[in-house]
Amino acid sequence: MPSSPLPRRAIIREVGLRDGLQSIARVVPTAAKLEWIRDAYDAGQREIEVGSFVPARLLPQLTDTAELLAFAQTLPGLKASVLVPNLKGAERAMDYEAELMLLPISASHAHSLANLRKTPDQVVEEIARIRDARDARGSKTTIEVGFSTAFGCTIQGRVEPDEVVRLVEAVLDAGAEAIGLADTVGYADPRMVRSLFEAVLPIAGDRLNCGHFHDTRGLGMANVYAALELGVNRFDACVGGIGGCPHAPGASGNVATEDLAYMLASMGIETGQDFDALLALRKKVATWLEGETLHGTLWRAGLPRTMKQEALS
Amino acid sequence: MPSSPLPRRAIIREVGLRDGLQSIARVVPTAAKLEWIRDAYDAGQREIEVGSFVPARLLPQLTDTAELLAFAQTLPGLKASVLVPNLKGAERAMDYEAELMLLPISASHAHSLANLRKTPDQVVEEIARIRDARDARGSKTTIEVGFSTAFGCTIQGRVEPDEVVRLVEAVLDAGAEAIGLADTVGYADPRMVRSLFEAVLPIAGDRLNCGHFHDTRGLGMANVYAALELGVNRFDACVGGIGGCPHAPGASGNVATEDLAYMLASMGIETGQDFDALLALRKKVATWLEGETLHGTLWRAGLPRTMKQEALS
Numbered sequence: 001m002p003s004s005p006l007p008r009r010a011i012i013r014e015v016g017l018r019d020g021l022q023s024i025a026r027v028v029p030t031a032a033k034l035e036w037i038r039d040a041y042d043a044g045q046r047e048i049e050v051g052s053f054v055p056a057r058l059l060p061q062l063t064d065t066a067e068l069l070a071f072a073q074t075l076p077g078l079k080a081s082v083l084v085p086n087l088k089g090a091e092r093a094m095d096y097e098a099e100l101m102l103l104p105i106s107a108s109h110a111h112s113l114a115n116l117r118k119t120p121d122q123v124v125e126e127i128a129r130i131r132d133a134r135d136a137r138g139s140k141t142t143i144e145v146g147f148s149t150a151f152g153c154t155i156q157g158r159v160e161p162d163e164v165v166r167l168v169e170a171v172l173d174a175g176a177e178a179i180g181l182a183d184t185v186g187y188a189d190p191r192m193v194r195s196l197f198e199a200v201l202p203i204a205g206d207r208l209n210c211g212h213f214h215d216t217r218g219l220g221m222a223n224v225y226a227a228l229e230l231g232v233n234r235f236d237a238c239v240g241g242i243g244g245c246p247h248a249p250g251a252s253g254n255v256a257t258e259d260l261a262y263m264l265a266s267m268g269i270e271t272g273q274d275f276d277a278l279l280a281l282r283k284k285v286a287t288w289l290e291g292e293t294l295h296g297t298l299w300r301a302g303l304p305r306t307m308k309q310e311a312l313s
Numbered sequence: 314m315p316s317s318p319l320p321r322r323a324i325i326r327e328v329g330l331r332d333g334l335q336s337i338a339r340v341v342p343t344a345a346k347l348e349w350i351r352d353a354y355d356a357g358q359r360e361i362e363v364g365s366f367v368p369a370r371l372l373p374q375l376t377d378t379a380e381l382l383a384f385a386q387t388l389p390g391l392k393a394s395v396l397v398p399n400l401k402g403a404e405r406a407m408d409y410e411a412e413l414m415l416l417p418i419s420a421s422h423a424h425s426l427a428n429l430r431k432t433p434d435q436v437v438e439e440i441a442r443i444r445d446a447r448d449a450r451g452s453k454t455t456i457e458v459g460f461s462t463a464f465g466c467t468i469q470g471r472v473e474p475d476e477v478v479r480l481v482e483a484v485l486d487a488g489a490e491a492i493g494l495a496d497t498v499g500y501a502d503p504r505m506v507r508s509l510f511e512a513v514l515p516i517a518g519d520r521l522n523c524g525h526f527h528d529t530r531g532l533g534m535a536n537v538y539a540a541l542e543l544g545v546n547r548f549d550a551c552v553g554g555i556g557g558c559p560h561a562p563g564a565s566g567n568v569a570t571e572d573l574a575y576m577l578a579s580m581g582i583e584t585g586q587d588f589d590a591l592l593a594l595r596k597k598v599a600t601w602l603e604g605e606t607l608h609g610t611l612w613r614a615g616l617p618r619t620m621k622q623e624a625l626s
Contacts, residue, residue, distance in 0.1 A: 152617055152619045153618075154617075157618045185617075186614065186617075187617040187618075187619060189580050190580065191579075191581070192580075216610065216614045217576075217611060217614050218534055218569075218576075218611070219534055219579075221531055221532055222503075222534040222537070222576065224535070225535045225538060226538065252614075256531075259530070259531045262530060263502055263530075263532055263535065267503065267504040268504070296531065297528070297529065297565065301499065301529045301530050304465055304467075304498075304499075304500040305467055305500075306465045306470050306471045306500060
């Protein structure tokens with residue numbers, strides 16, 4: 001198993017406002033979300049998933065996505081993305097000129113039916129329609145497809161890597177410009193990550209540019225490292241490790257933004273993040289989500305003395 | 314950075330009874346510790362660090378080490394180790410015919426003085442005396458040296474890898490038969506692990522056979538994975554992730570035995586561990602240490618459906 005040198009730079013996309021909040025019933029006020037985006041931006045984050053264009057009855061806590069997107073677009077150099085489940089959502093993302101729209105596809109047939117009420121191949125067809133619509137209207141919104149349950153599924157169990165590879169080919173043929181592999185339920189281990197990324201990279205090349213790992217079983221950081229070793233340099237994360245999965249009660253959520261930023265910085269990989277600012281944001285998120293369980297370790301342990309020394313030198 | 318294939322088997326040494334309990338003031342009754350050893354053994358663990366031969370006034374919670382060692386020696390195939398800080402402790406380990414004694418040496422000069430009141434080179438001299446004493450009496454107790462603070466130190470800050478390499482050479486010259494590298498305070502990241510193990514392996518070869526990682530900043534599993542990639546296949550861990558560091562209040566302890574066993578099993582690396590038995594032991598430890606903070610994720614999330622399917626097939 002040959003490894004490349006680790007990337008020199010990496011992007012952390014903050015997805016707390018979407019993946020984090022969609023799993024929490026309470027509605028965080030729009031004013032707080034705007035502050036969240038502003039603070040994340042000030043902490044150095046340059047990609048933020050601000051919400052989701054889904055029907056309000058499904059996710060009432062994400063109905064202010066258009067307003068958040070409009071604000072994010074005022075911040076220079078910030079790439080704002082939104083999740084869209086279908087053509088209708090994609091049309092809204094293009095109406096509001098989102099720079100990037102993330103389309104989820106489940107590698108698990110069972111999860112796809114439960115989550116989107118479509119088979120994976122029906123989702124591929126929808127992606128093709130979205131690409132056609134995008135090209136027809138001359139929109140500049142990039143189409144990224146996120147492969148949910150790529151490493152296994154709480155409903156179906158095992159997801160065959162061959163099926164992921166088949167769907168990746170189909171999705172790229174349908175016109176996706178970027179793809180990511182997601183361990184939605186925390187089933188991946190570093191060997192699986194290496195193996196699946198190694199299988200997909202020859203097909204997707206640079207278009208495979210996102211790893212999305214949940215830390216349900218404590219392997220989030222190890223999985224990020226395994227992907228880094230293959231040159232992957234863009235990862236989703238949530239401040240405070242929020243997020244979760246309706247199919248895994250009590251399980252922790254995404255890798256924590258601040259912990260991921262710490263690991264990358266410790267390894268000499270530039271992310272442009274300011275730790276004090278990230279930890280201050282985490283504190284605010286803890287207040288906005290009072291009563292919810294947050295995760296992560298850096299907020300408690302603090303930076304190592306060695307990194308503080310480097311910062312001062 | 315070339316990687317070897319991952320090892321097919323790995324050993325998890327349970328160090329909760331020593332590294333875990335030494336950081337907790339309360340005294341766990343000997344009867345509970347005997348049950349702990351028995352249960353760990355029944356769960357498949359074949360290496361257990363049962364305690365430490367240090368003066369009772371320093372660690373009153375570990376004064377029953379001789380009794381625990383005697384019991385461990387009745388369990389077929391179990392390798393019981395004890396920590397010894399000096400020749401006097403080593404003599405006791407040999408008196409009681411421990412199979413292995415672990416001698417700590419701090420790679421950090423400052424930590425060495427604070428912890429052992431000796432410079433690292435004075436500890437090297439003590440190791441030579443212990444080897445001489447061992448050979449003189451024809452004892453079969455193996456001498457393993459654990460390099461504390463090999464990746465940095467909360468007192469001194471940075472620890473130079475060159476200094477670790479120099480001390481490894483000195484310790485091997487002094488007669489150590491095995492060595493391990495320890496991230497005592499949770500400063501290591503996977504790149505540092507790879508780099509330091511790569512520097513030490515050419516000198517120590519198979520004698521470098523233990524990784525000891527604290528999970529203070531959430532990188533314990535990633536660090537284990539980085540060591541596995543270099544062929545290291547023996548790791549210290551504590552049930553419930555207990556342990557910690559007096560210099561990092563609130564920080565979490567060693568990697569959790571049950572989480573480590575899960576990651577290894579998920580990657581197809583045999584450890585001989587029974588998850589139900591490990592989780593049952595964790596529950597008992599939580600009772601014995603009621604009020605202390607335990608860590609780990611598997612106890613909450615459970616095994617993935619995929620691993621349960623495999624177990625049934």
